[in-house]
Amino acid sequence: MWTTTPSIIEKEHPVDRFALHYVPQTHWHIWHALWFWAMGIGSGIFCLRQFFGISGGGLFLGMNAIDIVGLVLVAVGGLILILDLGKPFRFFNSLLKPKNAWISRGAISDFAFLALVVLYVLPGLIPSLPWTDAVFLQADIVSRIFIVLAVFFAIVIMIYPGFVLFYSRNIPFWNSIFTPILFFEYALTSSFGLIGWMVTANGEALPSSFYIAFIVTLCITLVSVLVYLFERNSVQNPCIKASINCLLKGKASGWFWFSQIVGSLLPIAMLAAMLTNSIFPASSMMWIGVCTVLGSFTFRYSQLLAGLRVSPLV
Amino acid sequence: MENNDKKKKKRWGMVIDLTRCVGCQTCAVGCKIKNNLADGLWWNRVITVGGDHIDTAGGTYKHPMRYSIPLNCQNCENPICVDVCPTGASYRREEDNLVLIDYDKCIGCRACVQACPYGVRIANIEEPRYEHCDVQLGSDEVTPRYQGVVEKCTFCVELIDQGLNPFCIDVCPERARYFGDLNDEDSDVSQLIRENPVETLHPQLGTNPNVYYIPPAKKKTRRTGLDFIR
Numbered sequence: 001m002w003t004t005t006p007s008i009i010e011k012e013h014p015v016d017r018f019a020l021h022y023v024p025q026t027h028w029h030i031w032h033a034l035w036f037w038a039m040g041i042g043s044g045i046f047c048l049r050q051f052f053g054i055s056g057g058g059l060f061l062g063m064n065a066i067d068i069v070g071l072v073l074v075a076v077g078g079l080i081l082i083l084d085l086g087k088p089f090r091f092f093n094s095l096l097k098p099k100n101a102w103i104s105r106g107a108i109s110d111f112a113f114l115a116l117v118v119l120y121v122l123p124g125l126i127p128s129l130p131w132t133d134a135v136f137l138q139a140d141i142v143s144r145i146f147i148v149l150a151v152f153f154a155i156v157i158m159i160y161p162g163f164v165l166f167y168s169r170n171i172p173f174w175n176s177i178f179t180p181i182l183f184f185e186y187a188l189t190s191s192f193g194l195i196g197w198m199v200t201a202n203g204e205a206l207p208s209s210f211y212i213a214f215i216v217t218l219c220i221t222l223v224s225v226l227v228y229l230f231e232r233n234s235v236q237n238p239c240i241k242a243s244i245n246c247l248l249k250g251k252a253s254g255w256f257w258f259s260q261i262v263g264s265l266l267p268i269a270m271l272a273a274m275l276t277n278s279i280f281p282a283s284s285m286m287w288i289g290v291c292t293v294l295g296s297f298t299f300r301y302s303q304l305l306a307g308l309r310v311s312p313l314v
Numbered sequence: 315m316e317n318n319d320k321k322k323k324k325r326w327g328m329v330i331d332l333t334r335c336v337g338c339q340t341c342a343v344g345c346k347i348k349n350n351l352a353d354g355l356w357w358n359r360v361i362t363v364g365g366d367h368i369d370t371a372g373g374t375y376k377h378p379m380r381y382s383i384p385l386n387c388q389n390c391e392n393p394i395c396v397d398v399c400p401t402g403a404s405y406r407r408e409e410d411n412l413v414l415i416d417y418d419k420c421i422g423c424r425a426c427v428q429a430c431p432y433g434v435r436i437a438n439i440e441e442p443r444y445e446h447c448d449v450q451l452g453s454d455e456v457t458p459r460y461q462g463v464v465e466k467c468t469f470c471v472e473l474i475d476q477g478l479n480p481f482c483i484d485v486c487p488e489r490a491r492y493f494g495d496l497n498d499e500d501s502d503v504s505q506l507i508r509e510n511p512v513e514t515l516h517p518q519l520g521t522n523p524n525v526y527y528i529p530p531a532k533k534k535t536r537r538t539g540l541d542f543i544r
Contacts, residue, residue, distance in 0.1 A: 018339075018359055018368040027424040027437060086422015086439050086462030093401040093421050103425055104400035168428035169394050169519060312385055312432045312515060313363065 033301035042073030043154035044191025056204035063124030106160035173243030178228035190296035197289025200282040252305035263295010324410040327496040327524035334490035337382030341482035352442030387467035388523030395426035
């Protein structure tokens, strides 16, 4: 077309809005990364507890601590989202358009998940209720309905921030199907890490299938990141290449490499050593939990930092 | 009957002749005054294409290149901003397909700002400030500027509804901007589109903008001073 290639600037000066530049997006920042992260872990640990039938992890007021931590994290994530809105008191309006908008789908899922999990865990506090708070295989029909619905909404919660970024056409780096996939995978890895930490810290054992699934998920996530970067780099768009540069060498690089080395490679190495020796000490699981939880946050934050706004012309 | 309705339905559009635009920013400032835009907010910008800074040329020695491109809401036929809005605050007006924002519904989530590939939406997150002006600007018909919502060019909808042109059209001293009904074959804009090799921004995205540009490279280029030196 009839344009030149815009230059890249690190920080936008008001006057720069009148010249052709690629500039970092600033609308979504560290609070959004916290929102993505908290909701991803909160919903992920509920799903994994049901999938592996984990009934340990401690109790809080008679209710399972993993479910309570999940509830709190999703609620905190939702609160961060609401407080960051320009008009926080209108947040109910965000439930109005689930047909088109992923934010709307996510908001509905948040509320539905919170309501269903509160109902599910209540028998721990009020034993007279006519359903149980057991894991899926030991649960009665009412609880099973709660679990199935809550898991469905939890999966939407894990994946929807990725789709919100995917449809942000002003930031072409995010317009990859790998964005929601990676958000889902990082929600899972951090959830594995947190559950492993909570259960072993409580002096309980986890099935070996849990550790195998954990290391496989970490490896898949690592490979997905590589495929994602190759896929993005293959698109002939200078803005995407500038974003990759920012992610690998620029201001997002510290966060990104932390997420890969501390959040993925280190836990893989530690888990591999533990699986080889068939010993799973609580202290090691704590470190793996800390690493994966931090890695999940830093990956999301690095994605937001590497988001460069496309030039209106190129 | 259906045909008649189709005929009656307007499709407002703009044609901007970049061979005439001199980058004087009058449309940008006019828009700011007309719509009472607070400090730092611009619904209409005139971007310099060329050098790294405003009003600087790019290119190489003997081949300098600089032109200006006014950029406001493209009023797309398939607006991505409307699709991603979780509240329905961003909508298309039935009678003329104008993309507008209902400030009473907007929650300020900024999804539309991130989605618009033309970067013309502005999040008015802070309380609007008018530090550089001590008089009230803007016409009475314009809605006041709200804190916490997203804003954008409305094609001066209140003027259109009175049968007038958007303000930027009338204030352009070079007559580089044209406005009219794209569904009316006799309108200025339809004729310009027929007679010139017009282009839209980011056609590959399928948004079908209703703002058309007559690009500078498609018309015979003027001789530069450097040609005479040689």
